[in-house]
Every structure is written in C-alpha cells, then in structure tokens.
Amino acid sequence: MKHSIKVNINGQLYLEEVETSMTLLQFIRxxxxxxxxxxxxxxxxxxxxxxxxxxxxxxxxxxxxxxxDGAEIITVEGLGEKDKLHPxxxxxxxxxxxxxxxxxxxxxxxxxxxxxxxxxxxxxxxxEALGGHLCRCTGYKSISKAVEVALxxxxxx
Amino acid sequence: xxxxVEYRRPKTLEVALEYMKKEGSVALAxxxxxxxxxxxxxxxxxxxxxxxxxxxxxxxxxxxxxxWIGALEPVQKVVENPLIAPYTAxxxxxxxxxxxxxxxxxxxxxNICNGSPSADSLPGLLVYDALAVIAxxxxxxxxxxxxxxxxxxxxxxKKGEILKGIIxxxxxxxSKSKYYRRTRVKGMDLSGVSVxxxxxxxxIEGESQIRIALGAVMPTVxxxxxxxxxxxGKKLTDQLIDDAxxxxxxxxxxxxxxxxxxxxxxxxxxxxxxxxxxxxxxxGVSYEA
Numbered sequence: 001m002k003h004s005i006k007v008n009i010n011g012q013l014y015l016e017e018v019e020t021s022m023t024l025l026q027f028i029r030x031x032x033x034x035x036x037x038x039x040x041x042x043x044x045x046x047x048x049x050x051x052x053x054x055x056x057x058x059x060x061x062x063x064x065x066x067x068x069d070g071a072e073i074i075t076v077e078g079l080g081e082k083d084k085l086h087p088x089x090x091x092x093x094x095x096x097x098x099x100x101x102x103x104x105x106x107x108x109x110x111x112x113x114x115x116x117x118x119x120x121x122x123x124x125x126x127x128e129a130l131g132g133h134l135c136r137c138t139g140y141k142s143i144s145k146a147v148e149v150a151l152x153x154x155x156x157x
Numbered sequence: 158x159x160x161x162v163e164y165r166r167p168k169t170l171e172v173a174l175e176y177m178k179k180e181g182s183v184a185l186a187x188x189x190x191x192x193x194x195x196x197x198x199x200x201x202x203x204x205x206x207x208x209x210x211x212x213x214x215x216x217x218x219x220x221x222x223x224x225w226i227g228a229l230e231p232v233q234k235v236v237e238n239p240l241i242a243p244y245t246a247x248x249x250x251x252x253x254x255x256x257x258x259x260x261x262x263x264x265x266x267x268n269i270c271n272g273s274p275s276a277d278s279l280p281g282l283l284v285y286d287a288l289a290v291i292a293x294x295x296x297x298x299x300x301x302x303x304x305x306x307x308x309x310x311x312x313x314x315k316k317g318e319i320l321k322g323i324i325x326x327x328x329x330x331x332s333k334s335k336y337y338r339r340t341r342v343k344g345m346d347l348s349g350v351s352v353x354x355x356x357x358x359x360x361i362e363g364e365s366q367i368r369i370a371l372g373a374v375m376p377t378v379x380x381x382x383x384x385x386x387x388x389x390g391k392k393l394t395d396q397l398i399d400d401a402x403x404x405x406x407x408x409x410x411x412x413x414x415x416x417x418x419x420x421x422x423x424x425x426x427x428x429x430x431x432x433x434x435x436x437x438x439x440x441g442v443s444y445e446a
Contacts, residue, residue: 001164003164020163021160044189062262108258124292129257131344132256
C-alpha cells in the first residue's frame with residue numbers, strides 16, 4: 001500500500017511516496033540519500049540508527065516511514081554546519097570517541113537530544129542517554145567523556 | 158522483511174473502532190513491539206491501525222477517581238510526570254523499559270497490550286489496583302487491569318475493542334512502593350524476574366496492608382494474593398515474611414528454558430527482592446535497583 005508523506009529532515013521538506021513496509025531508516029538512507037544514519041541491528045537494540053524526531057531521540061529502524069508523516073527529523077547531517085563542527089562532533093574528535101565510527105552518528109544524536117533537553121545533565125543523565133547504544137571499539141568511556149566536554153563548552157559559551 | 162500491509166491512521170476513535178473490527182487488524186501505537194514482531198514474522202497483520210492521532214487516548218491528568226493515563230502516552234512521559242511520582246513502583250518499573258529512545262516511543266498502553274509476562278510497567282500498575290478503560294462501538298467498559306492479562310501475548314481485548322487508558326486510584330499518603338528486577342546485563346534487557354511491593358501503614362497491627370506483584374515468573378504479571386493475605390494487618394517479623402514468601406512461591410512456576418534465568422534462580426530472586434523491597438519501604442538500607 002502506497003502513502004504520500006511529508007517529512008522535514010534537517011530543515012528541508014521531503015514529499016515522497018512510500019510503502020507501509022519502508023522504515024524511517026530506509027527512507028532517510030535510500031529515498032533521501034542521507035547515509036550518515038547507520039543501519040545496525042535493524043531491531044531497535046543497538047542505537048546506530050538513532051535520529052531526533054520531534055525533539056526526542058528515537059530508533060529509526062523500528063519506525064515506519066509512514067508513521068513519520070508530518071514529523072521534524074534531525075539526522076547527523078543536520079548537526080554541524082558546512083565549515084563548523086557541532087561542539088559534540090568536535091569533542092568526539094578530541095577525546096577519541098570515534099574509532100570505527102559506526103555507532104558514532106547514533107551516539108551523537110543521543111548526545112544532542114540530551115544537551116537540547118537538559119542544561120546541566122548529570123553523569124547519570126549521560127549514562128542513561130547513551131545506555132542503549134552499543135559500541136564495540138571504545139569501551140564507552142571516551143564517548144561519555146566527549147559528551148561531558150561538549151557540555152562544559154556549551155556552558156562556557 | 159516488513160510486509161507491505163494496509164495501513165490506516167484514523168483521526169477519530171469512532172473510525173478507529175470500525176477498523177479494529179476488521180479481520181486481521183492490529184493496533185499500532187509506538188511500534189517498538191509491533192514493528193519488531195512484524196519484521197520477525199511473529200505478527201502478520203492484514204491491516205495496521207495507527208492510533209497515534211486519537212486524542213481520546215492521550216493525556217495524564219487528575220480525575221475524581223485518581224489519575225488518568227491515556228494508553229498512547231509514551232512511557233518516558235509517564236515516568237517524568239509529577240502526577241505519577243508518588244507511584245514509585247510504576248515510575249521505577251516503567252523507567253527500566255528498554256532504553257531512553259525506546260521509552261520516548263513505546264507507549265504505556267502498548268506495554269500492557271503486548272501482554273508480556275515480564276512487562277516492566279505492569280507490576281507497578283497492579284499493586285496500585287489500576288483499572289483499564291476499554292472502548293468499543295458499544296461504549297466503554299472498565300475492568301481491573303489484572304483481569305485483562307490472560308497469558309503470554311494475550312490480553313482480554315475482543316475484536317473491535319481498543320484500550321483507551323488506565324486509571325490509577327489515588328495514592329494514599331501512608332503508602333510507599335518499590336520495584337526491583339533482575340536482568341542479565343544492566344541496560345537494554347528484558348526482566349528475568351521482577352517484583353513490585355506496595356505497603357500502607359507498614360507493620361502497624363490491624364492497619365498494615367501489603368501488595369505484591371510478580372513479573373516473569375508466571376504466564377502473566379500477577380498479584381501474589383495468598384502471600385498478601387498472610388501479611389495483612391500484621392506486624393512484620395522475619396518469620397512472617399518467610400512464611401508469606403513460602404506461600405507465594407507455591408503459586409510461582411517459572412517456565413523452564415527461559416533465555417534469561419532458570420526457574421531456581423527466579424524463585425530465589427522472588428524471595429530476595431520481596432525482602433529487599435520491604436526493607437527499603439520500612440526505611441532500611443536503599444539498594445540499587
């Protein structure tokens with residue numbers, strides 16, 4: 001069954017026809033062509049496909065594209081500007097939080113959602129925000145450190 | 158692969174109820190179970206009825222009977238709502254579901270209707286005697302939430318019925334509750350065993366009332382009423398608690414072959430977690446959940 005949907009991704013409006021079977025993740029990657037969002041477990045468990053939907057971090061692999069009709073979505077491509085990295089991206093580089101990089105877009109979006117929601121997140125908040133994300137390289141420490149660093153920069157600005 | 162099924166997103170409850178009468182219709186809320194189950198071909202709907210536009214299924218507010226929670230409310234909204242804060246076992250249980258991204262999407266109604274024996278929101282709801290409000294084209298019916306739970310994956314919703322929301326009776330000032338669970342890993346795991354304990358006037362003779370609900374040790378989340386009856390109105394001694402737990406374990410028969418925990422471990426943990434919760438409620442040491 002085909003549906004016309006209207007989705008705002010990173011400030012740009014996309015009008016597309018999708019089938020019920022298409023996930024939001026497939027829509028973002030295959031229809032729109034934004035491949036920063038990664039496809040990991042495709043089961044909602046690993047966090048690689050995390051995007052921000054109407055202000056909340058969500059797993060795009062277990063949301064149907066048709067469910068996202070009318071939604072505002074931010075993907076990792078919407079984080080920085082062309083010549084200026086987002087503070088989170090910068091701090092991920094500085095702390096060595098990206099190794100193979102596959103989990104990084106999901107981690108960044110979880111981090112962004114946290115910084116958007118809470119001015120002064122605690123360490124527990126950071127752990128909770130990143131808690132559903134798998135990373136097989138870093139051991140997680142450098143990632144939560146990166147979010148802390150970005151937070152302290154945010155508060156200085 | 159997710160099948161390319163028919164999908165409708167009705168704007169009114171009336172239309173939604175019509176769709177839900179159709180053969181092969183499945184209600185879709187947050188989709189954190191439905192979409193996963195469709196992909197794994199455990200669920201093969203002919204028609205997906207997306208409930209997300211139904212205003213009647215939304216909101217968390219005070220009503221004369223207590224607190225109304227619309228079935229469509231995302232779990233995280235329930236966890237964060239100040240009106241729900243007094244219902245500790247519910248906040249702790251719902252707050253342990255999946256991870257943050259899942260809780261922003263998964264709904265409280267979905268956690269109920271998925272009918273999992275280990276659903277983390279249910280023990281906390283059951284110890285507060287939550288009611289389910291169910292809509293059909295005949296009108297509304299109210300029933301105890303516990304009676305809605307029939308078995309693994311099975312809830313007592315008839316064709317054409319939709320869970321509209323739940324009512325939490327007012328939390329008494331003299332009451333406290335606690336939720337504990339055991340998982341294999343800390344994050345993103347389903348409960349291997351869970352316990353909610355509610356107490357009012359704990360240990361005061363003639364007034365003490367204790368309610369206990371167990372998850373992942375029976376075909377549904379359920380209250381441990383035989384143990385509750387033994388504890389009612391009595392001063393809590395170690396002996397009495399042991400006797401009550403013995404009584405409770407008679408009803409507990411965890412299935413063999415669970416991926417998460419073996420029956421012996423589950424039974425042992427039922428005992429440990431009930432004692433922990435009672436001790437915490439009595440003002441003893443606080444344990445990490």
